[in-house]
Amino acid sequence: MAGASPSARAEVVVPPEWAAATATAAAASSEPAPPVVVVCGPKNAGKSTFSRLLLNSLLPRYGRVGYLDTDVGQPEFSPPGCLSFHVVDEALTDLLNPTLRECERCCFFGDISSKRDPETYLNCLFHLYDYFVEKYRSGASEPLPLIVNTPGWVKGAGFDMLVEMLRYICPTIVVQIRISAQSKNLPDGMFWLDCGQTGPNMINIDAPFHDALNRSLLIQKDSYGMRERRLIEYFKQCFPSDISLTTNKELAYGLTSLPPYEVSISDVMVIHLHCQVPPSEVWHSLNATIVGLAISCGTIEAGRSIPWCAGLGIIRGIDVQRGILYVITPVPLEHLQRVDLLLQGLIEIPKSLLQVRGCVSPYMPTNVLHRISERDINT
Numbered sequence: 001m002a003g004a005s006p007s008a009r010a011e012v013v014v015p016p017e018w019a020a021a022t023a024t025a026a027a028a029s030s031e032p033a034p035p036v037v038v039v040c041g042p043k044n045a046g047k048s049t050f051s052r053l054l055l056n057s058l059l060p061r062y063g064r065v066g067y068l069d070t071d072v073g074q075p076e077f078s079p080p081g082c083l084s085f086h087v088v089d090e091a092l093t094d095l096l097n098p099t100l101r102e103c104e105r106c107c108f109f110g111d112i113s114s115k116r117d118p119e120t121y122l123n124c125l126f127h128l129y130d131y132f133v134e135k136y137r138s139g140a141s142e143p144l145p146l147i148v149n150t151p152g153w154v155k156g157a158g159f160d161m162l163v164e165m166l167r168y169i170c171p172t173i174v175v176q177i178r179i180s181a182q183s184k185n186l187p188d189g190m191f192w193l194d195c196g197q198t199g200p201n202m203i204n205i206d207a208p209f210h211d212a213l214n215r216s217l218l219i220q221k222d223s224y225g226m227r228e229r230r231l232i233e234y235f236k237q238c239f240p241s242d243i244s245l246t247t248n249k250e251l252a253y254g255l256t257s258l259p260p261y262e263v264s265i266s267d268v269m270v271i272h273l274h275c276q277v278p279p280s281e282v283w284h285s286l287n288a289t290i291v292g293l294a295i296s297c298g299t300i301e302a303g304r305s306i307p308w309c310a311g312l313g314i315i316r317g318i319d320v321q322r323g324i325l326y327v328i329t330p331v332p333l334e335h336l337q338r339v340d341l342l343l344q345g346l347i348e349i350p351k352s353l354l355q356v357r358g359c360v361s362p363y364m365p366t367n368v369l370h371r372i373s374e375r376d377i378n379t
């Protein structure tokens with residue numbers, strides 16, 4: 001692709017070695033089980049785009065493909081802050097952009113990078129992988145191939161986490177995308193294994209675009225904007241699909257007028273994932289935030305429970321006197337009824353929803369805070 005422009009493209013470009021790599025994975029032996037493919041490489045090298053192409057290549061043979069979404073900053077199918085496992089049974093039509101899809105299992109990590117808590121991040125990932133193995137490797141369900149798209153943080157602690165991930169998952173194929181700036185690449189070969197250990201089929205491919213001097217041209221993404229759009233898209237699901245909400249203003253007004261769910265404070269436990277909050281401030285800290293709505297049914301390992309996340313919600317208001325939280329969420333009622341944990345992380349309500357001209361921010365009615373203050377004074 002010499003001379004290709006680094007600006008965002010309207011169509012996906014499939015270099016011959018990319019096509020060969022997807023064909024190799026699609027033709028790989030399914031004995032004793034279909035392939036587990038890990039895609040890794042530096043930031044913006046094309047991992048997500050390649051993973052989409054790979055998924056479409058595996059579908060004709062297997063009908064369904066598992067996808068482990070591990071990039072909490074820019075997840076493929078989930079809102080930001082989540083790690084999730086999906087089973088996809090139809091070809092992806094947009095090969096250049098991530099799209100929301102319902103997951104089979106999700107863990108709410110609550111941040112857009114694993115930096116703040118690598119241990120919890122890895123525990124979430126291992127739990128999702130264990131779920132896949134239990135259901136699609138040893139259970140009654142038909143075995144599925146699995147794609148694991150990894151984050152582009154491949155240096156320092158990011159590298160250490162990738163090594164742990166690879167050791168745990170033991171993939172059958174690893175596709176490494178490399179760029180011309182060698183110092184930014186992962187080491188060559190099976191860098192996560194000890195000498196002499198046998199490993200997977202390693203496939204190295206180059207990032208898709210390069211200039212006349214053969215230097216990689218990487219397309220920078222607007223990560224912040226992508227996250228905002230993803231959250232907006234997520235909360236649009238609160239409305240029936242025939243309601244047209246084309247602008248953020250319409251959505252902001254729509255959310256304002258949406259009757260929230262009432263959740264009894266006594267029915268839920270609040271967990272702050274990345275900070276400590278004094279008990280007297282818990283409700284203030286929760287008001288006007290996005291939370292993971294979780295169910296404490298995860299397995300307990302090394303004393304830590306990893307709850308499954310049913311989806312995200314906006315805490316629209318809190319009435320401490322009545323003991324009620326008001327939550328806006330697209331999570332269906334039957335799942336919501338099982339939620340017993342509110343996980344608060346660092347995922348924020350998109351600014352574009354809070355800054356709509358003429359619309360008083362719907363999530364921060366002052367009477368809510370007054371009621372809390374009155375209650376604080378009374379206790």
Ligand SMILES: Nc1ncnc2c1ncn2[C@@H]1O[C@H](COP(=O)(O)OP(=O)(O)OP(=O)(O)O)[C@@H](O)[C@H]1O
Pocket residue numbers: 008009011012013014015041042043044045046047048049050071074096097150151152153208218219220221
């Ligand atoms: N084969 C391709 N054809 C067209 N555009 C591409 C291709 N590969 C990557 N891009 C574009 O390059 C940018 C980065 O690609 P992508 O998101 O796949 O990289 P990534 O390695 O997954 O990034 P990150 O490390 O941030 O997760 C995106 O804008 C994407 O649309």
